[in-house]
Amino acid sequence: MLTVDFDRLRVTPGSRVLDLGCGAGRHAFEAYRRGAEVTAFDQDEAELDNVATMFAAMAETGEAGAGGSAETRAGDALDLPFADGTFDAVIAAEILEHVPEDDKAIWELTRVVKPGGTVAVTVPRYWPERVCWALSDAYHEVEGGHVRIYRASELVAKLRDAGLHPVGSGHAHALHSPYWWLKCAVGVDNDEHPLVRAYHKVLVWDLMSRPALTRIAERLLDPVLGKSVVLYLTKPEVPGATR
Template identity: 65%
Template sequence: MLTVDFDRLGVGPGTRVIDVGAGLGRHSFEAYRRGADIVAFDQNADDLAQVKIMFGAMAEAGEAPEQARAEAVQGDALALPYEDGEFDVVIASEILEHIPSDERAIAELVRVLAPGGALVVTVPRWLPERICWLFSDEYHANEGGHVRIYRADELRRKVAGLGMRFIHSAHAHALHSPYWWLKCLAGVNNDKHWAVTSYHRMLVWDMMKQPWLTRTAESALDPLIGKSVALYFTKPAVRRGGF
């Protein structure tokens, strides 16, 4: 389940990509499939171990071009161990809402992006997230949980304030919002509640089969209750020689 539009980012063979807060690697795997040189970056060693195994399996199965390179790197998003301008594309999906010092993290995302490169940041959307917080403290008040609810224009200003040019926004995963509302009402860790399990089965069926009905419904509902908002930026190219 992808939140990021890779066609819009122009990811392809030879593109240098870092997926900051990669988690279990869903966006990293797509970049690898497209032939990019991908770094899956996260602080969770257990998640990265699984990502590394999957990279190896993809290479063995021929699911990624031979020239593509993939690595899993553990580290701190507040101090990325890379040179300025090292990547053509920077992805930060569903990570900033977890970081108290989000402006430091954003500055690092911008720093490692090459001039002319693309940055995409996704976070939970304000309204669906606000409902989750209203229904359940357990949803967010835990170690490593969400520390803030963003408004899209607030996040846009934070990124654009570092010299980035905003180019596009999109919403995604509307069908997932009711699922999380149900979980918050039933108990975040109560996966056996009949409403939660029934809705989860529908989501799995939707992801596996991608039927026209649910795809059309989600596209129509995304602008209203999309669970995530994605903001796309580009880093202005450096002008040389005063021109």
């Protein structure tokens, strides 16, 4: 289940891509399939072990794009262990809402992308997220949970201040908003509730089968109901610099 549109991010074979806060690795895997040179970065080393296992499986079964490479790195998003301008593209999907010092993380991800490179940042959309917070304290008051709700304009301003130039935006995962409202209403840990189980089955069916009915419905609903907002940005070229 991808949140980022890789065509808009301009990921092509040979692109150096950083998946910052990669989690389970869904975006890193897609970049690898496209033949990119991928670094999956996270502070959770156990999660990174799972990502590395999947990278190895993809290489073994021929799922990796020709010429691509993949590695995992553990560390802190506030102090990235990469030189300035290392990556052609940086993905920060559903991470900044977890980071108390988000300005530092934004400056760091901006630092490591090349001039002329692209960035995709996704966070929970303001109003669907506000509903979740209103329904349940347990939804966000957990260790490592969401520490803020962004308005898109606020996040764009932070990214501009760091030196990035917005070039587009979108919304994703409209079908997931009602699912999370339901979980918040009945208890975020109550996965056995009949309505939660039934809705989860629908989401799994949609993910695995990609039926036209749900794909069309989500595409129509995303602008209104999409759970995530996705921002696409570039880092301006340095005048007179040679690449």
